[in-house]
Amino acid sequence: MDEQVGYIVANYKLSPEADAKLHVILADLIAGSDLMKGADKAKSREGAVKIIGALQIYPKCFEHPGWRGLE
DSSP states (O other), rough: HHHHHHHHHHOOOOOOOHHHHHHHHHHHHHHHHHHSSSSSSSHHHHHHHHHHHHHHHHHHHOOTOOOOOOO
16 A cells, blocks of 8 residues: 555646545555554554545545445
């Protein structure tokens, strides 16, 4: 997850409005990833839920042809 977020941050150029929306999503992805790194299963689950939530928000903020969200 960290590698993918780093790639996104380094490579995407967006308008200020879109950039702000993306940063909210990225913050949840990073927070979720951090929670999943520990041995605490409850925290790991909380992290997974946070990541899933971010992935569900993404298509509401961006038009992304071919995006396949979670079912």
